[in-house]
Amino acid sequence: MTVSSRVRRLLPVTDWLLNYRRAYLADDVTAGLITAILLIPQGMAYAMLAGLPPEVGLYASILPPIVYALLGTSRPLSVGPVSVAALLVANALSNVGFTPGDPQYLNDALLLAAMTGGILLLMAVLKLGVLVNFLGHPVLSGFTSGAAVLIIISQLPQLTGIPLPESVSSIEALAFFMLELGQAHAPTLVFGVLSVAVLLTLKTPIGFTLRRLGASAGAAELASRTVPLITLTIATFSAWAFELPALGLAVVGHIPAGMPNLGLGFLDAERAIDLLPAAILIALIGYVESVSVAKVLAYRRRQRIRNNQELIALGGANIAAAVSGGMPVAGGFSRSMVNYAAGARTQLATLVAVVVVALAAMFFTPLFYYLPQTVLAAIIVVAVMPLIDWRGLKRTWRYDKADAAAFLATFFGVLVVDIETGLILGVMVAVGTFLWRSSRPHVAEVGRLPGTEQFRNVCRHETQTWPNLLLLRVDRSLFFANISHVEDLVAETAAERPELQHLVLICSAVNAIDHSAVESLEQLVESLREAGVTLHLAEVKGPVLDRLQRSHLLARLRPGRVFLSAEDAVNTLDRAADDSS
């Protein structure tokens, strides 16, 4: 690889910057503005979801996206605070026994971001991107669905003005709020519920109407995206005008204006050890979310996402977050969809958004003083609702109950026990069912489709068979969990056929044979031989055959043979039988 091409691989920004088209500019700028309007309140909201001061969310929306713009391989992906990561942060810090407000609390949040970044870079070095493949779709959507519900529950105190009792499970909390709803703080509840209603109802309609009125997609998008901003403005204004804080309505209050000051003051080896598990979880989940969003968007424009480069980019972004006083970040689903739908062509859109957010952080924070926290809570609730993936669950259920079980195990695990348990539970169910299935393989007797060289299941097709010759196709790799099942099955089938002389195992679907299986097959050869039946193999895959050379099986097999194809086996053995008879 030439130096320049190596640079281009490490700095994907060059890809789009060097061949940037003027035509993109307008799209990118509009998209940037639209996204920014969403990012400012969302950033503050997610910070508060994580139990952090609102500005931390804004800071996390400045430097990290810039770093990602330089290193990331996705053009529309928008990196910053995301709901699930925020939840994980809150969860981790309360686990290690801190309460929001505690100075150590913010410190640990930054430390978490730095560690998340470090872990992602480590994964990049060790090429561990593949690890996340072990989280299947059902587990993932079960997880995000559960997390979304947790997040909504976590916002009930802000929405109702009822403080949450100390250390209760999410289920208990839900029950608690249902019972205590009467004690809700009226103004808070009204503001909260109203905002949720407005955000839910007006979001799409506006876009639709405008587009039907002939507005450009971008403009319509812009309009519909301004709904949160308008809601926010009205709420803030009335909170100020009617001095609602005096009535006990919680507002955001003073946010220090200005840029974050960079530093490494958060580093603390001892705390790091306590936070390691949480950091690993945040890194994994953040990476999976980002990459899956990035891939979906890349497909649509034939761009390719390089898993390992994404690890580097997200790692860098998180370290940037820590250094600039921000919370852990990831490529968010909603923010990226907005950015993409608003027409973002390249990461330039992100950079435009960054400028807007930075301006807000520097000059406009006083405007947020009277912003009711209940409205931010409403924004969060509306933002995470789409993450509850009932349709996905229904699709999965229709296709495969076991996959649906993995979804439900994760979902309820997250809700009833805790996030880690839920995830582990889901993975165990997924792996368990996979093993269970592999342990009961489908073994089909096959015959020849007349006039062809095709061999098919005798139960599904009209085929030619032979009395002295049995062709069994094993539809699984042979390994410890299924070999004895196959063994018993073969022995029984053989026992049922008095005239049987030759039994051919067709291995076209056998992709691996582990040593447990080899040893059992050696025994099977013996027992069949004593029963007067010779075992043969056919259509053994190259890699499998290479490995079998290293065992005694092929020697034990004789006079049994390994045929290239079922066709060869039939021709040879059938003729042999004729001669002998």
Place this chain on the structure above:
Amino acid sequence: MTVSSRVRRLLPVTDWLLNYRRAYLADDVTAGLITAILLIPQGMAYAMLAGLPPEVGLYASILPPIVYALLGTSRPLSVGPVSVAALLVANALSNVGFTPGDPQYLNDALLLAAMTGGILLLMAVLKLGVLVNFLGHPVLSGFTSGAAVLIIISQLPQLTGIPLPESVSSIEALAFFMLELGQAHAPTLVFGVLSVAVLLTLKTPIGFTLRRLGASAGAAELASRTVPLITLTIATFSAWAFELPALGLAVVGHIPAGMPNLGLGFLDAERAIDLLPAAILIALIGYVESVSVAKVLAYRRRQRIRNNQELIALGGANIAAAVSGGMPVAGGFSRSMVNYAAGARTQLATLVAVVVVALAAMFFTPLFYYLPQTVLAAIIVVAVMPLIDWRGLKRTWRYDKADAAAFLATFFGVLVVDIETGLILGVMVAVGTFLWRSSRPHVAEVGRLPGTEQFRNVCRHETQTWPNLLLLRVDRSLFFANISHVEDLVAETAAERPELQHLVLICSAVNAIDHSAVESLEQLVESLREAGVTLHLAEVKGPVLDRLQRSHLLARLRPGRVFLSAEDAVNTLDRAADDSS
């Protein structure tokens, strides 16, 4: 099923009893006598290995084998006390904080036997026999090898006369004895080492010589099997003659003569809860050992073992053990091999052996008073040595490093940490490597072997290919852990071929497609279409296709098609291309 046939299924004894041949009688009687000679000392030895009084081992060799003879499907299998189960008992009871001699200790041993029996019967009802398949050969032989070493270490106090310091790990114990060997009690050490030497050296040779001198296999067997008895007799005699107990040589001492008195006095709900995990482990391990021994022996005489009936038989045997004051039992490897090699035809041999053991328990226990414990220890050591399966490890290593890793993980887990951890560790390694392999499937480009309808890997065979048409054979079931790997691979291969119009995934080796995979394939279809490539499937297995009908994939595929065979795909698509060009 008729009543009588149902009875025959539940009482396999009828199988051999109803068509018993006079010719068998001589064989069965000799075999019974030979086995009994082994069982008496071994029974006492394993009882003491479990920390129990010697008679408990004798009691466990009387009623349980009778029950198995009635219910078991194996004819030569000999059920009774076995080394590994004895170790597990000792391990379990010391874990719950009892010390041998404690009256509660014996009580708990019987309780363990009863629970083991109950669990096995429960497994039979739930048809859970298949569970044990998840213990692959490498894990199993790693486990027994580790257990054997533990057993040998556990016998060092009896062999050296040095008391083992309280609660040390097996490794520490080993080191301790190496250092303290100087402090060994001379007479004990001499008797122990001598017996080991005699047992090791004389075992086989005698048999060989006699057979070379023309003695019948049975007689030679009988002679070689008497070696332990002779050693025992000489040792006991000299211990008595020279009053060695006065010199501090530990002897078995008084064993109450008579038959065990039946009873359920051991039942205790509270203790049962503490002992549950241990009982489950003993049930699983005991069942696996018994069934694998039974299968090996059954193969040789074309008899079939019914897993579920074995669960019932072993369950009954263990409950019988508990009721008759015996320790947990299983089908032992060494005892069964002896029984088989001595020519046992049916369970009648076991019944003969039972009579002899019963007589010994009733009348001859005084003879064992002066039997040195160190000699029993020697018998144990010699009996378990063959369980250390280095040759198996070497074979496994040559065939597959990963399987060998599972062996080693289990072996060292058992030795260094503890039995349960070792087993769990081994299973995790085995499952982990299996998943890891499945996650990096082999995807081969295939072409047609000229003049045939066979399609083979283009790298391994001289084949015909097409510029506009790419045939990829996926050599794995598609599921969450490998789909994104396959996806990336296909996308890249497609990207490398400008002329490509049709891409055919040959699924002859795809035995299942889970929902994660379906969703990813739907995305793949879209992205390829936008890249101007149509995706097709071929040789999709019936069960897989049935399931795919329930998803949107086949709809999304269009105009892509599902071909019955690669041949059809080539004929159709190649022609189509010609027309279009």
